[in-house]
Amino acid sequence: MLKKIILGMILMLILGSIVTAEEINFEDANIMDVISILAKRAHLDVVISGDQTLVKKTSVHLKNTTIEQAIECILKTNGFTSQRTGNVLLVSALPQDILQTAFQGVSKAFKLKYLTAERLSALFTKLMPSIISTPGERANSLIIRGKESELKEASALIEDLDKPTPQILISSKVLEIAEADSIRIGIDHNGGIFKFINGKRAEDITSTVSALLGNGKANVVASPRVATLDNHEAIINIGKRVPYAVPYSDSSNSTKWRIDFIDAGVKLKIIPQLGEDNYITTFIQPEISSISEWRVTPAGEFPVISTRNASSTIRVKNGETIVIGGLMLDSDRVNTSRIPILGQFPIINLFFQNRVVEQEKTEIVFMITPYVI
Numbered sequence: 001m002l003k004k005i006i007l008g009m010i011l012m013l014i015l016g017s018i019v020t021a022e023e024i025n026f027e028d029a030n031i032m033d034v035i036s037i038l039a040k041r042a043h044l045d046v047v048i049s050g051d052q053t054l055v056k057k058t059s060v061h062l063k064n065t066t067i068e069q070a071i072e073c074i075l076k077t078n079g080f081t082s083q084r085t086g087n088v089l090l091v092s093a094l095p096q097d098i099l100q101t102a103f104q105g106v107s108k109a110f111k112l113k114y115l116t117a118e119r120l121s122a123l124f125t126k127l128m129p130s131i132i133s134t135p136g137e138r139a140n141s142l143i144i145r146g147k148e149s150e151l152k153e154a155s156a157l158i159e160d161l162d163k164p165t166p167q168i169l170i171s172s173k174v175l176e177i178a179e180a181d182s183i184r185i186g187i188d189h190n191g192g193i194f195k196f197i198n199g200k201r202a203e204d205i206t207s208t209v210s211a212l213l214g215n216g217k218a219n220v221v222a223s224p225r226v227a228t229l230d231n232h233e234a235i236i237n238i239g240k241r242v243p244y245a246v247p248y249s250d251s252s253n254s255t256k257w258r259i260d261f262i263d264a265g266v267k268l269k270i271i272p273q274l275g276e277d278n279y280i281t282t283f284i285q286p287e288i289s290s291i292s293e294w295r296v297t298p299a300g301e302f303p304v305i306s307t308r309n310a311s312s313t314i315r316v317k318n319g320e321t322i323v324i325g326g327l328m329l330d331s332d333r334v335n336t337s338r339i340p341i342l343g344q345f346p347i348i349n350l351f352f353q354n355r356v357v358e359q360e361k362t363e364i365v366f367m368i369t370p371y372v373i
Contacts, residue, residue, distance in 0.1 A: 023062070023063050024038070024060055024061070024062040024063075024065070024067075024070050025060065025061050025062075026058065026059060026060040027059050028057050028058075028059055029057060029058065029059070029060075030057055031056065031057065031058045031074065031075075031078055031080070032048055032091070034058065034060060034074060035048075035071055035074065035075070035089075035091060038067050038070055038071050038074075039067075039071065039089055041067055042067040042068060042071075043087070044084075044087055044088070044089045045087060045088045045089065046088075046089050046091060047088060047089070047090050047091070048091045048092075049090070049091070049092050056078070058074060058078060060074060071089070075091065080092060081130060081147070083147055083149070105132075105145045105146060105147070106145065106146065106147065106148050106151055107143060107144070107145040108143070108144055108145075108151050108155075109136060109141050109142070109143050109144075110141060110142045110143075110144065110154075110155070110158050111139065111140070111141050112140045112141060112142060112158070112162050113140075113162055113164075114162055114163060114164050114165065115161060115162050116140060117135035117136060117140055117141060117142045118135050120133070120142055120158070120161070120162075121133040121134065121135055121142060123161075124144070124154065127157070128146075128150065128153070128154060128157075130146060130147075130150060131144055131145065131146030131147075131150050131151075131154060132144070132145040132146065133145075133154075142158075165229045165230050165231075166229070166230045166274050166372060167227050167228070167229055167230070167372075167373050168227065168228060168229075168230060168272040168274065168280065168370050168371065168372055168373065169225060169226075169227045169370070169371040169372075169373045170225065170226050170227070170228065170234050170236070170270050170272065170368065170369075170370055171223075171225045171368075171369045171370075171371065172223065172224055172225070172236060172268065172366065172367065172368045172369070173220060173222075173223045173366070173367040174220070174221040174222045174223070174238060174266055174364065174365075174366055175209060175213075175218050175219065175220055175221065175364070175365040175366075175367065176218070176219045176221050176362050176363070176364060176365075177209075177212060177217070177218045177219075177362060177363045177365060178217065178361075178362055178363075179328065179361035179362060179363065181212055181217045181218065182325075182328075182362070182363035182365075184208055184212070185205050185208050185209060185212075185325065185363075185365070186204075186205065186208075187205070187323075187325035187326050187363075187365075193310070193326055193327075194286060194308075194309075194310035194312075194324055194325075194326050194327055195324065195325050195326035196284065196310075196312040196314055196322065196323075196324055197322070197323045197324070197325070198314050198316050198320060198321070198322045198323070199320075201323075202320070202321050202322060202323045203321070205323045205325070206321055206323065206367065209365065209367070221238065221266070221364075222238040222266070224236045224238065227373065228270075228272065230272065230273060230274045231271065231272075231273045231274075232271070233269060233270070233271050234269075234270045234271070234272070235267070235268070235269055235270075236266075236267070236268040236270070237263070237265070237266075237267050237268075238265050238266040238267070239263060239264050239265010239266055239267070239289070240263075240264060240265055241261040241262070241263055241264075242261065242262050242263075242264050242291060242303055243259050243260070243261055244259070244260060244261075244262065244300070244301070244302055244303055245257045245258070245259060245260075245300050245301075246258055246259075246260045246299075246300070247299050247300060257300075262303060262305060263289065264289045264290055264291055264303075264305060265288075265289065265290075266286075266287070266288055266364070267286070267287040267288075267289070268284070268285070268286050268287075268366065268368070269283075269284070269285040269287075270282060270283070270284055270285075270368065270370075271283040272370050274372060275315070278317060278318040278372070279315055279316065279317055279318070280315070280316055280317070280318060280370045280372070281313060281314075281315045282313070282314050282315070282316060282322065282368075282370055283311070283312075283313045284311065284312055284313075284314065284322065284324070284368065285309065285310070285311040286309065286310060286324055286366055287307060287308070287309035288307070288308050288309070288327060288364060289305050289306065289307040289308075290305070290306055291303045291304065291305060291306075292304050292305070292306040308327060316370065318370070318371060318372050319369060319370075319371055320369070320370075321367055321368065321369045322366075322367070322368045322369070323365065323366070323367055323368075324365070324366035324367075324368070325363060325364075325365045325366070326363075327363065327364045328361050328362070328363050
């Protein structure tokens with residue numbers, strides 16, 4: 001009989017410690033008074049550190065939650081820290097400051113595989129300001145100090161984040177197509193403005209371009225390939241650096257000349273971002289620049305660069321091609337006809353040949369295909 005009474009008392013104590021609060025209501029009450037009342041109902045002793053007179057008030061309306069959950073919710077939403085040791089609840093009235101609380105801090109070093117310690121430390125500063133994170137001096141490690149519960153949460157977060165970043169291969173082609181044949185690919189030029197096309201229509205254009213290449217009616221200017229990390233910029237630059245002389249004065253006040261360079265050609269900036277279901281969101285910024293003229297000034301002859309650029313964000317499947325077209329360029333083509341035999345001799349051949357400069361319009365087409373590798 002005595003054993004049954006003792007077991008019953010133990011059972012009542014256990015049930016009392018996990019009692020579920022069907023409804024908890026406090027209106028404009030001191031936070032620490034609320035915590036003390038709830039802790040007493042849960043048979044917990046409370047130790048409070050810090051200046052309690054500065055603690056603000058709170059209003060609480062909770063249903064179907066345990067008292068322990070209610071205490072944790074109230075403290076967290078008001079920026080206070082707590083720690084339970086056995087039957088004692090330690091509460092600090094100093095918000096989010098592990099150095100000034102009554103809790104014993106725990107330190108742990110985490111060895112990182114992929115993320116840098118500096119980047120992860122900056123992330124913890126924003127996400128978990130109550131802990132202290134410091135990059136280790138050796139290797140790629142991060143030292144974290146905080147409560148045991150916080151270190152468990154930080155450890156789980158590191159495990160989720162410290163993973164290899166996917167790589168994406170950008171395969172591209174830059175094509176030049178004569179105006180007479182460019183009409184066949186069906187891109188509305190609209191005054192030389194870039195057109196970004198993907199999906200079924202891009203597949204149709206790709207097939208037509210392949211036929212033009214097979215017939216020699218399209219020219220591949222370049223076909224660069226570059227790999228980059230997910231959400232990192234990749235730059236493809238196809239062109240030439242044009243030199244020009246720039247005057248300057250030295251200490252002797254005499255004019256000297258130095259050589260500067262300016263880029264002209266095709267440039268592609270691409271930032272791929274891997275999403276769900278094998279889709280890739282791609283930010284693309286094509287640019288075409290060329291020397292339109294050389295301008296003579298008192299300081300020398302300088303190139304004038306004409307540039308056309310655009311930008312767009314397109315979502316495509318892994319391995320799907322993006323076509324960028326619609327840009328027409330003017331170029332000069334020299335056709336030379338000669339009189340047989342006489343037109344072959346040096347010097348005198350100038351009198352027996354006819355040179356005609358024809359303007360030719362061509363279209364520049366970009367074909368970009370991102371792959372996850």
